[in-house]
Amino acid sequence: MSFKKLNPLLKESLENLEFDAPLPFQKEVLPIIKGGADAYVIGKKGIGKTAALVIHTIHKLKAEAFEDSPRALFIVENQQKIAELKDEFSKYIRNTDLRVYGTSERYDFEKQKVEIYYGQDIIIGTPAFISKLYFQNALHLGQIQLFVIEDADYMGRNNAYNHVLRLTESMDRFQSVITADEINSKIANYQNGYMNNARVLKFKD
Template identity: 30%
Template sequence: MTLFEKLNQHFEETFPSAGITAPNDLQEKVLQRSKQGGDLLLVAGKSAGKSVATAIAALEKVPEQCEGSPRVVIICADSEQAKLTAALLVKVSRRKEIYVELAHDKGNMIEQRNHIFEGADIVVGTAKRIYDLYIQNGINMGKLKLFILDDAETMLKETTIGQLRRVADSLPKCQRMIFANALGPKLEKVMDDLLLNPLVLEF
């Protein structure tokens, strides 16, 4: 049985209902890396399946509901992408009662903070809102297992890079993944700051 088949079985065959019938090569390799541990830089085009890979990696780290602080934080390009990613995670994990909470710029930050405090296994949001919650002690990173930047090439403003560095500096020893549509000099610098000896996959 493959890693994906085991994960789908664990989540009671919910992957097909979310449109995920079998992983492509990219998703299989991301799942393998999530299982192995170690940082990852993934460079692939918009239609390559990175959003599904993000969900698979997150659920591999949180197969069951956890108590206390989040185990996975996913930072997306914008609020809409955060909502889509969270919706996919909720659909797949619905039979395990894993708590997925949003933390994006278009939501009420106090409500988001309260929901995270009440118990969030996975937090999906935007760089600015995750940063704002972090500096106000609204999100505890102490038990984090996986930190993902999705569409990282959209997060290269100096202000955003500074926010990401500050959050990343606070993380415990955990796995970090950066997903991007394209790799350029500025993103390479961010990669050097945020990742430790990453596996680099290009599709």
């Protein structure tokens, strides 16, 4: 797959970043997830997993804002990961009107409720905090098209696994992608839950 088949606004962003062609890993994984398949993307850090997900998300959402409810939800381990992922998105959406919101356990909860209510396309947060937002009616999940757990090796800790299961019960007809360095028993169990015949894509380097 080349970048030629992506949304024009996204292609423009890639050109501005001087990305002429996908990395070997991205060339393999992007066509599969772009086709809508649920997937486990397993590989070491540094091979381009995050960039591939960001590119896929922007393309899937047609590089444009739409109404008020979020359409993509990213689950990450901690506040640092939230900031890093939000920064990564910011590189690719500068010429679009997509709205990316990084939640924070350190920021006023009521203000976050308001900021989300007035419209966000992509939400990033930890399992526990996203659950808190949802169960306090601050986050609508009915329009989620893409649900991602990034760097999911931590999912066996702090009740993260169960938080995710409860969140997925409120979503309908969404694509799910999980990335990790290695596949473990916790994330493998999602195959018996909300993952739909997920592809397991393993990359050594």
